[in-house]
Amino acid sequence: xxxxxxxxQGNEAxxxxxxxxxxxxxxxxxxxxxxxxxEVCSIELPKIGGKFIQMEDEIGxxxxxxxxxxxxxxxxxxxxxxxxxxxxxxIGYGCIAEIPCVIFNVMRGGPSTGMPTGPSQSDVMxxxxxxxxxxxxxxxxxxxxxxxxxxVIRAFNLSEKYRTPVMVMPDExxxxxxxxxxxPEPGEIEVISRKAPTVxxxxxxxxxxxxxxxxxxxxxxxxxxxxxxxxxKMQDGFPxxxxxxxxxxxxxxxxxxxxNRADIMKWEEYKVDDAEIVVVAFGSTSRSARYAVNIAxxxxxxxxxxxxxxxWPFPEERLLEISKKVKAFISPEMxxxxxxxxxxxxxxxxxxxxxxxxxxxxxxxxxQIVDKMKEVK
Amino acid sequence: xxxxxxxxxxxxxxxxxxxxxxxxGIVMKGIIRAMDTLKMDMKNTAxxxxxxxxxxxxGYIDCCTLHTAHGRAAAFATGVKMxxxxxxxxxxxxxxxxxxxxxxxxxxxxxxxxxxxxxxxxNYIYGMTGGQFSPATPTGHMASxxxxxxxxxxxxxxxxxxxxxATFVARxxxxxxxxxxxxxxxxIQHKGFSVVxxxxxxxxxxxxxNKYKSVIEMMKRLKEVAVPVKAAEKMxxxxxxxxxxxxxxxxxxxxxxxxxxxxxxxxxxxASRK
Numbered sequence: 001x002x003x004x005x006x007x008x009q010g011n012e013a014x015x016x017x018x019x020x021x022x023x024x025x026x027x028x029x030x031x032x033x034x035x036x037x038x039e040v041c042s043i044e045l046p047k048i049g050g051k052f053i054q055m056e057d058e059i060g061x062x063x064x065x066x067x068x069x070x071x072x073x074x075x076x077x078x079x080x081x082x083x084x085x086x087x088x089x090x091i092g093y094g095c096i097a098e099i100p101c102v103i104f105n106v107m108r109g110g111p112s113t114g115m116p117t118g119p120s121q122s123d124v125m126x127x128x129x130x131x132x133x134x135x136x137x138x139x140x141x142x143x144x145x146x147x148x149x150x151x152v153i154r155a156f157n158l159s160e161k162y163r164t165p166v167m168v169m170p171d172e173x174x175x176x177x178x179x180x181x182x183x184p185e186p187g188e189i190e191v192i193s194r195k196a197p198t199v200x201x202x203x204x205x206x207x208x209x210x211x212x213x214x215x216x217x218x219x220x221x222x223x224x225x226x227x228x229x230x231x232x233k234m235q236d237g238f239p240x241x242x243x244x245x246x247x248x249x250x251x252x253x254x255x256x257x258x259x260n261r262a263d264i265m266k267w268e269e270y271k272v273d274d275a276e277i278v279v280v281a282f283g284s285t286s287r288s289a290r291y292a293v294n295i296a297x298x299x300x301x302x303x304x305x306x307x308x309x310x311x312w313p314f315p316e317e318r319l320l321e322i323s324k325k326v327k328a329f330i331s332p333e334m335x336x337x338x339x340x341x342x343x344x345x346x347x348x349x350x351x352x353x354x355x356x357x358x359x360x361x362x363x364x365x366x367x368q369i370v371d372k373m374k375e376v377k
Numbered sequence: 378x379x380x381x382x383x384x385x386x387x388x389x390x391x392x393x394x395x396x397x398x399x400x401x402g403i404v405m406k407g408i409i410r411a412m413d414t415l416k417m418d419m420k421n422t423a424x425x426x427x428x429x430x431x432x433x434x435x436g437y438i439d440c441c442t443l444h445t446a447h448g449r450a451a452a453f454a455t456g457v458k459m460x461x462x463x464x465x466x467x468x469x470x471x472x473x474x475x476x477x478x479x480x481x482x483x484x485x486x487x488x489x490x491x492x493x494x495x496x497x498x499x500n501y502i503y504g505m506t507g508g509q510f511s512p513a514t515p516t517g518h519m520a521s522x523x524x525x526x527x528x529x530x531x532x533x534x535x536x537x538x539x540x541x542x543a544t545f546v547a548r549x550x551x552x553x554x555x556x557x558x559x560x561x562x563x564x565i566q567h568k569g570f571s572v573v574x575x576x577x578x579x580x581x582x583x584x585x586x587n588k589y590k591s592v593i594e595m596m597k598r599l600k601e602v603a604v605p606v607k608a609a610e611k612m613x614x615x616x617x618x619x620x621x622x623x624x625x626x627x628x629x630x631x632x633x634x635x636x637x638x639x640x641x642x643x644x645x646x647x648a649s650r651k
Contacts, residue, residue: 025460043646063449201420221420230445
């Protein structure tokens with residue numbers, strides 16, 4: 001049977017991807033340019049017995065998601081810049097209490113209200129450092145409607161597997177662009193659900209490290225009674241200020257992601273093998289970059305594209321390797337150098353990083369990138 | 378035979394964090410007696426709180442307990458109840474947590490009329506942070522951030538709940554300990570969003586600053602100001618001056634409950650697919 005093909009928007013694809021991944025709960029608050037995710041969820045989730053709720057604010061939406069996740073549901077919220085800022089405290093709660101959830105954040109101009117209908121890529125640092133304190137960060141940056149669908153599924157899988165909030169961050173262009181999408185058959189893409197406890201309720205501890213860095217999470221109402229708090233906690237979930245426990249637990253929360261970087265990181269290399277100039281890009285900017293690489297190659301410039309699909313954890317090791325062989329990196333991005341800064345931090349000065357930074361609400365076009373390549377000596 | 382509170386308490390979690398003379402323990406015992414009266418299935422019961430002294434209460438009770446972020450109890454709890462409507466969901470917390478930082482979630486939970494019970498321990502102050510004024514601190518009273526007397530008008534929490542659409546609103550006091558569980562039982566049995574405000578005392582950060590010489594004096598005040606709604610019907614406005622009504626203040630059965638309404642949404646959505 002032929003696969004289902006549709007012409008669809010990135011935001012709509014996100015909602016459908018979530019449902020494929022097993023999402024049964026959405027809580028959100030209207031915000032441009034991500035509202036279509038909420039709209040599609042409001043139509044589709046009740047059809048499968050799922051729940052949609054429009055909360056009174058962004059903080060409430062994030063909170064309701066975590067409450068629902070604790071009952072065993074896979075949960076999604078969607079937002080954009082100002083909403084992401086508001087959600088941050090509760091995202092931190094999700095990190096410390098280790099509650100799976102997916103946050104779909106469409107990047108628009110900022111800070112503050114900024115340019116609600118203009119594209120941007122300026123939330124990527126907020127994905128890592130937005131909430132206070134040390135915490136794990138996983139952030140995925142899809143570059144097409146198809147990839148948005150698939151990365152939302154992967155976000156759910158990672159969130160469930162590592163018991164932590166995961167962000168998917170398309171820029172506004174990807175979120176509002178309509179293009180062809182081919183839907184996978186049920187079962188075609190792996191769907192992962194959180195580990196349930198195997199011990200009887202009286203022995204259960206929600207942060208029991210005898211089961212590894214990602215302890216099983218019971219559901220409220222499934223026979224297991226346990227305590228969840230945003231305070232630093234012991235293995236049984238109750239608060240502690242004991243120095244050695246706090247240190248060990250904080251390190252474990254970060255380690256469960258950092259030690260599994262290889263499983264979480266995802267990128268695409270396009271003509272990188274013999275490249276002298278490598279463009280590091282993500283989201284819609286990577287599409288301009290691919291086009292620019294093709295133009296450059298026609299003109300005899302040995303250019304390549306390194307496309308980040310996982311932004312956090314950042315693929316430091318591979319970029320360090322590449323940096324030893326290239327003349328320069330180019331970092332085109334719709335912000336004032338966030339990715340360039342991270343890149344510089346991991347390549348030990350092996351190659352210069354030339355930036356193309358736009359925050360005027362206009363996309364970066366291929367010619368700009370080719371022109372920048374020509375500046376490389 | 379004395380009531381056995383221990384079977385509802387988590388072993389090894391006492392002593393609690395509350396100061397001597399604090400009324401929160403009286404409220405907790407009231408909640409436990411209510412749970413016992415209703416023979417609640419503790420495995421299917423969640424207690425959700427925010428931040429503050431009163432919000433530490435869930436940790437002591439042996440069920441599914443969720444100590445959330447400051448002010449967010451109602452929003453987390455809404456997620457729990459929406460996702461699993463068959464669970465009993467009880468919220469608890471203080472006046473600052475519930476009506477200042479959590480005010481928005483509070484009024485919208487009232488508006489939705491989602492079937493949960495919110496027990497607000499109103500001690501007129503932010504106790505855990507050392508006695509700053511809350512939206513419930515009476516005008517003119519002293520707090521660590523109102524060194525010249527509180528210039529702010531205060532909320533009547535029960536009226537706020539009624540105005541926002543809660544369908545069961547009651548008020549008790551920490552002095553009237555035997556009434557607390559009865560109010561909570563009725564609140565939990567009510568299908569819809571129920572609010573029980575318990576006037577409480579904080580001798581440590583409120584009492585001392587406001588010239589209460591002892592906990593006993595604070596308790597005596599609660600005894601003196603409380604007037605049961607039934608008794609109030611026979612009293613003149615003059616007699617009621619400075620008094621606070623207690624008992625079931627408001628009850629409404631007609632307003633639909635939120636999760637039941639959403640179940641109808643699911644039915645309509647499923648029907649649209651056929």
